[in-house]
Amino acid sequence: GQQLNQSPQSMFIQEGEDVSMNCTSSSIFNTWLWYKQDPGEGPVLLIALYKAGELTSNGRLTAQFGITRKDSFLNISASIPSDVGIYFCAGRTYPGIIQGAQKLVFGQGTRLTINP
Amino acid sequence: NAGVTQTPKFQVLKTGQSMTLQCAQDMNHEYMSWYRQDPGMGLRLIHYSVGAGITDQGEVPNGYNVSRSTTEDFPLRLLSAAPSQTSVYFCASSYSFYVQDTQYFGPGTRLTVL
Numbered sequence: 001g002q003q004l005n006q007s008p009q010s011m012f013i014q015e016g017e018d019v020s021m022n023c024t025s026s027s028i029f030n031t032w033l034w035y036k037q038d039p040g041e042g043p044v045l046l047i048a049l050y051k052a053g054e055l056t057s058n059g060r061l062t063a064q065f066g067i068t069r070k071d072s073f074l075n076i077s078a079s080i081p082s083d084v085g086i087y088f089c090a091g092r093t094y095p096g097i098i099q100g101a102q103k104l105v106f107g108q109g110t111r112l113t114i115n116p
Numbered sequence: 117n118a119g120v121t122q123t124p125k126f127q128v129l130k131t132g133q134s135m136t137l138q139c140a141q142d143m144n145h146e147y148m149s150w151y152r153q154d155p156g157m158g159l160r161l162i163h164y165s166v167g168a169g170i171t172d173q174g175e176v177p178n179g180y181n182v183s184r185s186t187t188e189d190f191p192l193r194l195l196s197a198a199p200s201q202t203s204v205y206f207c208a209s210s211y212s213f214y215v216q217d218t219q220y221f222g223p224g225t226r227l228t229v230l
Contacts, residue, residue: 042221108156
């Protein structure tokens with residue numbers, strides 16, 4: 001099946017540093033999504049990308065849809081303590097049929113830890 | 117407006133026991149789904165439903181049953197629990213099958229099978 005490789009698996013940074021993470025796949029996706037999961041909670045959507053080459057920001061977060069449609073990147077600028085959590089990428093394809101047409105494939109997650 | 121709720125939050129089962137994980141949403145969403153989250157593997161789709169009375173299998177459906185008798189509720193049943201089903205289970209919903217990117221996730225159920 002389709003797989004997403006997300007890296008790095010974990011990051012330990014100082015408050016105020018910038019963060020970069022990425023997802024790659026051997027498959028082409030039509031949509032890339034980035035989620036954040038806080039401890040004990042479900043994932044929450046941060047950014048959605050719909051077009052190859054698209055660059056979208058949400059506050060200090062910026063994500064890009066790779067031009068090959070096989071990868072995506074998430075950057076966090078000037079990290080703060082509330083950025084701690086697990087970040088997931090997810091890809092979505094449209095095979096063109098209704099049943100089972102849209103399934104999200106998730107990456108393994110990047111665990112972000114911030115030292116104040 | 118409670119969003120997506122899941123019960124219980126924690127559960128311990130013995131091998132062979134059965135149980136039902138409850139999921140409810142109050143947003144009148146058509147699309148609901150169940151995922152399991154295992155360390156280092158992201159979220160994997162178990163079953164999904166595009167509306168009341170309609171369900172289908174996801175990526176890892178074996179050992180699980182679902183039904184959707186109402187728009188609001190989408191319970192997940194473990195027929196005979198196995199240690200391999202130890203995981204965190206998330207229910208999610210979205211307005212329709214075609215708007216999956218606005219999925220709302222519940223807080224999760226942490227299940228341990230001994």
